[in-house]
Amino acid sequence: MQRRTFIKNSTLFAAVVSTNGFIHFDGHHFVGDCETTSDILGPYYRPNSPFRNNLIIKGQVGNPIELSGIIKHKDCITPYKNAKIELWHCDSKGVYDNTSSEYRYRGTSYSDENGQYSFKTILPVPYDAGGGHIRPAHFHLMITAEGYQPLVTQLYFSGDAHIPKDMYASSKDAKNRILDTETLKDGSKKVMYHVSMSKTLKAEAAAIDKLTGIYTDVKDKSKKIELFTKNKCLWMKNEVFGENFEYVGNNTFEYPAMPKGMYATLIFEIMPNEAIKLTYNYVDDDLVKHSSVSIKEF
Structure with a gap:
């Protein structure tokens, strides 16, 4: 795969291309004859669940x-x-x-x-x-x-x-x-x-860290998007924990394993004052395109 630089003329640029840069793994197909496929994380993931393999709750209904x-x-x-x-x-x-x-x-x-x-x-x-x-x-x-x-x-x-x-x-x-x-x-x-399991090269941790933080909607200051890292990946915070995004090149991250016709993308741009502009585009199961622009100030 051709290596792509992330953002030119910025402090982020040096951090990203200092070694291998961003390399994309599509999250669907794995090497070998045994195929394991990914699916959406869903909005209800919570980290740090207890160490246990018996989840049955006494007195609760269930098969x-x-x-x-x-x-x-x-x-x-x-x-x-x-x-x-x-x-x-x-x-x-x-x-x-x-x-x-x-x-x-x-x-x-x-x-x-x-x-x-x-x-x-x-x-x-x-x-x-x-x-x-x-x-x-x-x-x-x-x-x-x-x-x-x-x-x-x-x-x-x-x-x-x-x-x-x-x-x-x-x-x-x-x-x-x-x-x-x-x-x-x-x-x-x-x-x-x-x-x-499958090996893959990760996005540069230093570059991911640059993208984390709180972004404010340019049209409605009350609307915020919070990005953070887990397992060296970029996540968007939600009401439970968060949703993971994968780098796909051209300064863009995608929500993995979306069905045909649906997508969610985060597109980043470094502004002249080194603030970061985030364009969030998505088509949910309503099949209507939604878009917003937010800014993270330094």
Whole structure:
């Protein structure tokens, strides 16, 4: 891939091109014969969930299910030991725990020496995401392994009637993440999902740091956008935690794994006074283009 400079004639420029510059990884396809695909992070991610792999809450309604699988290196064969796996999902009423200290139906675990991981929890349910858009039942996963691209993905369940109408679940990239459920003798269910990690070069941390901060809308000073870093990636803060964006060249970051016709982009420009202008463009599931311009002052 041709290396692209980020912003010329600015203090940011030297930081970015001092080594390898920004290199884009599309977040969809991984090397080898085993394909692992990403999906939207979603608005309900919370970091620092408790270390536990049993998320079942005594006295709460829900159909028990076990999620298990193997985390592998990029060769699709060698098990990866001590990969960090974060799982979260809604409850039996379609509600996420976004605020409580209990972190209900949220947990963190690590793969063992054979790369194996497992969680015991309940089967999530479809829910209304707004505007009559019913999201199919799904698990969220974030997998972090030293030396590899962090993987954010969602897992769906075969037979869910809402999958064909959901832009994310019906994407061709999601077909291997629609899992068959096995019913065990005790009536509980089981699904398996194996993951192969992929190496990629990250954006320069120093350059990412330059972009973080609070941006004020030029037309409405009461509107703010806050950008921050996690895992050396650029994130936009939301009411729960944040949403990750990936660099794609030409001073632009994109929200990964968006369905066809939908997108969200952050376009940066250094102003003559070294303030940073941010143009935020997006098309959501309303399929209407939205755009705003904000400024971060130094």
